[in-house]
Amino acid sequence: MAQPTADAILAHILTGSRVATDLGIRVLATGPGFVRLGMTVAPHLLNGVGTCHGGYLFTLGDCAGAFACLTHNRRAVTHSAQIAYLEPALAGQELVAEGSELARRKRTGVYAVRIMQDDRVVATMTAICAIIDEPVLPDNN
Amino acid sequence: MAQPTADAILAHILTGSRVATDLGIRVLATGPGFVRLGMTVAPHLLNGVGTCHGGYLFTLGDCAGAFACLTHNRRAVTHSAQIAYLEPALAGQELVAEGSELARRKRTGVYAVRIMQDDRVVATMTAICAIIDEPVLPDNN
Amino acid sequence: MAQPTADAILAHILTGSRVATDLGIRVLATGPGFVRLGMTVAPHLLNGVGTCHGGYLFTLGDCAGAFACLTHNRRAVTHSAQIAYLEPALAGQELVAEGSELARRKRTGVYAVRIMQDDRVVATMTAICAIIDEPVLPDNN
Amino acid sequence: MAQPTADAILAHILTGSRVATDLGIRVLATGPGFVRLGMTVAPHLLNGVGTCHGGYLFTLGDCAGAFACLTHNRRAVTHSAQIAYLEPALAGQELVAEGSELARRKRTGVYAVRIMQDDRVVATMTAICAIIDEPVLPDNN
Numbered sequence: 122m123a124q125p126t127a128d129a130i131l132a133h134i135l136t137g138s139r140v141a142t143d144l145g146i147r148v149l150a151t152g153p154g155f156v157r158l159g160m161t162v163a164p165h166l167l168n169g170v171g172t173c174h175g176g177y178l179f180t181l182g183d184c185a186g187a188f189a190c191l192t193h194n195r196r197a198v199t200h201s202a203q204i205a206y207l208e209p210a211l212a213g214q215e216l217v218a219e220g221s222e223l224a225r226r227k228r229t230g231v232y233a234v235r236i237m238q239d240d241r242v243v244a245t246m247t248a249i250c251a252i253i254d255e256p257v258l259p260d261n262n
Numbered sequence: 263m264a265q266p267t268a269d270a271i272l273a274h275i276l277t278g279s280r281v282a283t284d285l286g287i288r289v290l291a292t293g294p295g296f297v298r299l300g301m302t303v304a305p306h307l308l309n310g311v312g313t314c315h316g317g318y319l320f321t322l323g324d325c326a327g328a329f330a331c332l333t334h335n336r337r338a339v340t341h342s343a344q345i346a347y348l349e350p351a352l353a354g355q356e357l358v359a360e361g362s363e364l365a366r367r368k369r370t371g372v373y374a375v376r377i378m379q380d381d382r383v384v385a386t387m388t389a390i391c392a393i394i395d396e397p398v399l400p401d402n403n
Numbered sequence: 404m405a406q407p408t409a410d411a412i413l414a415h416i417l418t419g420s421r422v423a424t425d426l427g428i429r430v431l432a433t434g435p436g437f438v439r440l441g442m443t444v445a446p447h448l449l450n451g452v453g454t455c456h457g458g459y460l461f462t463l464g465d466c467a468g469a470f471a472c473l474t475h476n477r478r479a480v481t482h483s484a485q486i487a488y489l490e491p492a493l494a495g496q497e498l499v500a501e502g503s504e505l506a507r508r509k510r511t512g513v514y515a516v517r518i519m520q521d522d523r524v525v526a527t528m529t530a531i532c533a534i535i536d537e538p539v540l541p542d543n544n
Numbered sequence: 545m546a547q548p549t550a551d552a553i554l555a556h557i558l559t560g561s562r563v564a565t566d567l568g569i570r571v572l573a574t575g576p577g578f579v580r581l582g583m584t585v586a587p588h589l590l591n592g593v594g595t596c597h598g599g600y601l602f603t604l605g606d607c608a609g610a611f612a613c614l615t616h617n618r619r620a621v622t623h624s625a626q627i628a629y630l631e632p633a634l635a636g637q638e639l640v641a642e643g644s645e646l647a648r649r650k651r652t653g654v655y656a657v658r659i660m661q662d663d664r665v666v667a668t669m670t671a672i673c674a675i676i677d678e679p680v681l682p683d684n685n
Contacts, residue, residue, distance in 0.1 A: 125319040140317060145347050150447050169278040175340050176281060176324050180317025201624055201672060203344040203485040205513050205531050207506050223517060224524035226488050231527045233515055235505060242506035245513045247529045249487050251625060303547040342483055342531060346654050346672050348647050364658060365630050365665035372628050372668045374656055376646060383647035386654045388670045390483060390628050419592040422599060451560040458563060458606050458620050462599025481598050485626040 125258040127151035127192035132192055133258055141184055144177065148188070154222030154230075156188040162212050173210035178236055178244050181218045186232035186248030189220030195259065196228065196253040203247050210236070210243045220248075228252050266399040268292035268333035274399055275332055282377065284327055285318065295363030295371075297322070297329040303353050311323050314351035321375055322359045327373035327389030330361030337394040338371065344388050348371075349375070351384045369393050407477035408539040409433035413418070414471055415540055423466055426459065429472070435505030436512075438470040444494050460518055460526050467502030468514035468530030469510035476542065478535040479512065485529050491519070492525045508532050547679040550574035550615035556681055564607055567600065571611070577653075579611040583658035584633050590674055601659055601667050604641045607673030609655035612643030617683065619676040620653065624683030626670050633659070633666045644670075651675050 131148045137139055143165070150157040160181050168174040183199055190197040210216055216238055223231040234246035272289050276282055285307070291298040301322050309315040324340055331338040351357055357379055364372040375387035413430045417423055426448070430437040452454040465481055472479040492501050494497055498520055505513040516528035554571045558564055567589070571578040583604050591597040606622055614618040633639055639661055646654040657669035 126329070139306060139316075140309060140315040142305060145379070151427075165280060165284060169275070170282060174281040174321070175343075176317065178323025179320045179343075180315070183317050183320070185300070197388060201346040201487075202316075202320075202341065203529060203626060205342040205483075205529070206340060207508060207513065208510065219454070223515070223527045226489060229489065231489065231524075233505070241512075245505045245529065247515075247527065248484060273527060277654065344670060346624075346670070348649060348652065348654065364656070364668045367630060371632065372583075373648070374670075383654075386646045386670065388626060388628070388656075388668065407664065416592070421588060422591060422597040425588060447562060447566060451557070456603070457625075458603025461602045461625075462597070463608070465599050465602070467643040468635040481629060483626070483628040484598075484602075485624065488587060488622060 123154040124141040124261055125194055127153065130191055130194055130257050131156065131188055134188065135154055140180065144180065144228055146184055147180060149217065151192055153192055154193065154225065155188055156185055156220045158188065158218045159183050160216045162210055162214055162216060167212055177239055178210060179204050181216060182244060182246040183248060184238050185218040185220030186235045187250060189222055189232050190230045190250040190252065191257055194257050196255045196257055200249045200250065200251040204246050208241055208243045210238050214238055249258060266335055268294065271290050271335055271398050272297065272329055273318055275329065281321065285321065287322060287325055287387055292331055292333055295330055295366065296324055297333065297361045299326050303351055303355055303357060305324045305350040307349055308353055312353055316347055319351060320345050322357060323375040323377050323385060323387040324389060326359035326361030326375045327387060328391060329371065330373050331371045331393065335398050337396045338391040341390045341392040343390065345385055347366055347385050348383055349384045354388055355379055363370065374380045406499050406543055407476055409435065410471055412437065412473055412539050413470055414477055416470065422462065428466055430461060431499065435474055436471055436507065438467055438474065438508055439466050440470065440500045441453050444492055444496055445497060449494055451542045453494055457488055460492060461486050463498060463500045464516040464518050464526060464528040467500040467516045467528060467531060468528060469506055471502030471514050472512045472532040472534065473539055476539050477533040478537045478539055480483065482533040483529050484529045486526055490525045492520050498522055545685055548617055549670055550576065552609055553617055553680050554579065554612055557611065561675060563603065567603065569604060572640065574615055576615055577612055577648065579607050579608055579615065579643045581611065581641045583639045585588055585633055585639060586635055598629055600620050602627050603661050604639060604659040605667060605669040606671060608641040608643030608657045610671060612645055612655050612675060613653045613673040613675065615681055619678045619680055620673040623672045623674040625672065627667055629667050631664055632667045633661050633663055637661055
């Protein structure tokens with residue numbers, strides 16, 4: 122019997138994450154060490170100048186980094202992260218965040234994240250995850 | 263007539279920030295290049311393991327960095343930021359975030375942020391703000 | 404007449420960089436928004452435990468980010484950078500650092516850097532460059 | 545018999561660090577979780593435009609963060625770091641880097657670093673150190 126798929130793992134994670142579901146975060150694509158997430162810039166996510174608040178861009182990107190890490194079916198938490206804001210993320214439009222693995226060790230993973238709106242990169246992140254040696258879903262061997 | 267006070271500037275900013283008011287962020291103390299904010303870890307801020315989601319810790323800290331920058335009455339946006347997570351932030355309890363100025367130039371400010379719960383530092387941040395040469399409240403000379 | 408090539412631009416940059424030449428940094432491959440650099444871990448680069456000092460890993464990675472940015476023939480300086488150290492870089496062996504463009508605007512570029520030794524990723528970096536609208540080598544139109 | 549002093553610990557560290565001694569790094573002041581270092585911007589540290597290369601500013605700052613961590617007499621290595629460059633560091637002049645502890649746990653310490661030339665802050669850093677539970681100098685109890 123095969124290991125749990127990335128899709129199954131992330132469906133489980135998303136169900137358990139009130140923050141992600143409140144924000145309307147959706148899993149668009151997955152693979153080993155990779156995830157693509159979608160989120161619409163809803164009115165309650167806007168800052169004082171009418172674009173997406175940087176905190177919600179970070180939260181989306183943080184999910185992308187952590188979810189990419191979780192595709193390996195080992196629990197993980199973000200240990201540290203860095204974000205660069207490049208362009209405003211416009212209200213009412215779709216954001217896509219891709220997390221991809223730069224490096225992975227037994228206890229540490231590093232993930233690059235790009236947050237895009239149409240073809241514009243609005244923010245980039247690097248997230249360092251601490252990996253805990255416990256399965257998200259039961260391992261099958 | 264004196265310049266607008268840090269208190270008046272941040273009261274204006276907070277009123278215009280739906281994100282900050284939705285999160286219950288309060289200004290506890292201000293000074294030139296300094297702010298102390300409070301936020302309670304409400305149920306909708308929790309992650310899957312029942313502690314404050316890292317995205318909301320970041321959002322609180324981002325406000326602390328940006329608000330510290332705004333005390334000088336010049337508009338500003340976060341350009342990039344880095345966060346390190348040290349300990350879980352417990353549900354139902356108060357968080358305090360202090361932003362303080364490390365350096366300020368005409369167009370750039372760097373802010374150190376500490377996020378605490380009781381005496382525990384749960385996260386630290388560095389935020390780099392891009393300063394725009396326009397007043398938040400009208401300048402008085 | 405074509406624009407200066409990435410190879411020509413980086414040859415010019417390297418010649419003018421005493422730090423890079425002192426460290427024995429070599430350009431192995433280039434492309435638009437991309438560079439691969441090589442550097443041997445010489446004895447004077449070692450820390451107290453006999454592996455490459457983190458400052459020199461950073462310097463190599465900083466060159467990879469900045470050089471990738473310079474391939475577009477616009478002057479640039481590193482504005483901020485973040486590095487994560489994953490594994491020791493062993494003495495006497497070759498390091499390879501690849502810088503690749505995550506996003507580029509008129510005045511800002513973001514570069515991901517991986518520093519490898521054989522197939523091991525020893526460090527990852529993100530560098531944000533400030534772009535100055537002046538050519539490195541004369542523009543040809 | 546008292547624990548080894550911060551001065552004694554850092555004297556030992558500096559003696560064993562060829563990189564720090566090659567760069568002429570000096571310990572100016574120490575305390576628990578604190579260090580002030582000095583370094584002159586010598587000719588071989590200059591970049592192509594005649595100011596201190598960012599890699600050497602980082603190396604100085606990295607030493608400030610790590611040395612501040614080592615004052616507690618537990619071995620440590622930098623795990624990740626972030627630097628923001630604010631102003632050029634001028635040739636031939638003295639740099640002062642101060643590292644101070646933002647937070648410390650059993651296995652992790654976070655350090656803020658400011659690098660100054662006269663009264664100008666030329667760069668700020670945050671360094672996260674991984675702490676190893678072994679003494680630098682023998683513990684005395």
